[in-house]
Amino acid sequence: MSTQTSKLGHTSYxxxxxxGTxxxxxxxxxxxxxxxxxFFSRIIVPARDTTTVVAKVLTDKGAELVPINPVEPLGxxxxxxxxxxxxxxLIGDNLNSYDFKDAIGEAAxxxxxxxxxxxxxxADHRLNDFPGWDDPLWIWKGQHARKYRQLGAGKTKVIALATGIFLEFFVSPIGPTVGFGTDKILTTAGLPDAKTAVTSMADIARALAELTLLSLNPETASSVPDDVRIAGSNxxxxxxxxxxxxxxxxxxMEPRGExxxxxxxxxxxREKVRKEHLDKSQPHPFGHLKVLIAxxxxDFSSKNDNELVNPGESIWKWKTAEDLVRERGGKWMTVEEVVSGR
Structure with missing residues (x-):
């Protein structure tokens, strides 16, 4: 358990x-x-549909599922x-989710x-250099953080957590993030040995829990920056x-070397991505991500906050690409399989 939790006594949040579903x-x-x-007396999961299989699993584990009216989300x-x-x-990226996410920030x-x-x-989109053709979701995310930091100044700490690419998706290149040609050739932007931060979803969860406890503890709250970067590995x-x-x-195991x-x-x-974006805004910045990697x-190797949330890996061991490949027995999984849990 966290090295910070001993300072919290019996406080529960x-x-x-x-x-959460x-x-x-x-x-x-x-x-x-x-x-x-x-450390949490109540774990509330607001959801538009509280009748799903996942919702029932969470309820059985002790979560409080609360229905949300998507037509009137702020109330x-x-x-x-x-x-x-x-x-x-934890709402996923969607061009139609701006008002819904703003309602979350305002209500918080x-x-x-x-x-x-x-x-x-x-991605840490603060580093983006796409003048006139940046991804609209990243632009909005920056505006959202600034807006609610200003609204909550002195009352609510707003923490933007950059984690790189989900490890489960990065080690699932049969999907839209990369995609294969007919000859099973993975083509990258720039050099194929360019590194990127990859963090498993479970490690993101642990980092969120640790950052929550650090931020709520008066003795450690000041150590948490507004913008945090973690990387399970690069x-x-x-x-x-x-x-x-x-x-x-x-x-x-066969096949090998395919x-x-x-x-x-x-x-x-980069020019191809720019022209495609200006011609028609894409639903997800896959091309932009490839440029950022290149x-x-x-690559969060030289600048991250891993030691803040998990000093010396004393709380847990970060999952690496090799850990996940071995866990999967050397098999590829598509992004769809990862999302569905198959």
């Missing part, structure tokens, strides 16, 4: 996990409901957040929550392919 949300909820349950969230100490926004501040985590958990596509092939060799990685000219790829802006 209330946390609201908005989107989603892909990341259910991992976060599970960690709060198990490892960190002694629903304001009621759900009464007496809440921390609000964690007005309800008197001490800490609010906006929906981030990805890996490249080339490293992941090498790991998969190594594990398959060890297991005498995937190769090749780089492409970064300047040409430019080294998603």
């Amino acid at each position: 209330t946390v609201a996990l908005v989107g 989603g892909s990341l949300g259910k991992e976060v909820a599970n960690v709060f409901l198990t490892s960190y349950k002694p 629903s969230f304001s009621k759900a957040f009464e007496g809440v100490d921390v609000v964690i926004n 501040i007005k309800s008197g929550a001490k800490v609010y985590f906006p929906s981030e958990f990805g 890996a490249s596509w080339q490293q992941v392919i090498n790991i998969v092939q190594k594990v398959r060799d060890e297991l005498n 995937i190769t990685v090749q780089g492409t000219d970064l300047a040409a790829f 430019e080294g802006k998603l």
Whole structure:
């Protein structure tokens, strides 16, 4: 358990996990409901549908599922957040979710929550250099954080957590994030050995729990910055392919060596992404992410807050790409399989 928790005595808090039934949300909820349950008297999960299988699982573990009216979210969230100490926004990225997420932020501040985590958990978009063609979701996220930091100044700490790419998705290159050509060739922007921060969803959950406890403890609250970066590890596509092939060799598993990685000219790829974006805004910044990886802006090796949330890995051991490949027995999983839990 946390090295910080001994300072908290018997204090117990209330946390609201908005989107706690989603892909990341259910991992976060599970960690709060198990490892960190002694520190939270109430774990509230506001959801638009409280009848799903995941919702029932969380209820059985002790979560309080609270229905949210998507037509009038501000009133629903304001009621759900009464007496809440921390609000964690785990709603996924969606171009149609701006007003819904703003309602979460506004209700968190007005309800008197001490800490609010906006929906981030990805790239550190403060480093973006896409003049006139930045991803609209990243632009909005920056505006959202600034808006609610100003609204909650002196009352609510707003913490934006950048985690790089979800490890489970990065080690699932059969999907929209990368995609294969017909010859099973993985093509990257720039060099294939460019590293990116990759963090498992369970590790993100633990980091959120630790940051929550640090922020609520008067003795440690000042140590938590407004913008936090963590990285379970930093890996490249080339490293992941090498790991998969190594594990398959060890297991005498076929096929072997069926995937190769090749780089492409970064300047040409960047220009292609720019033109595509200006022609028609894309639903997800996959191209932008590839550019950021190639430019080294998603490599958190030299600057991260790992020691703040998990000093010397004394609280838990970060999961690496090799850990996950071995856990999966050297098999690829598609992003769809990861999301569905198959």
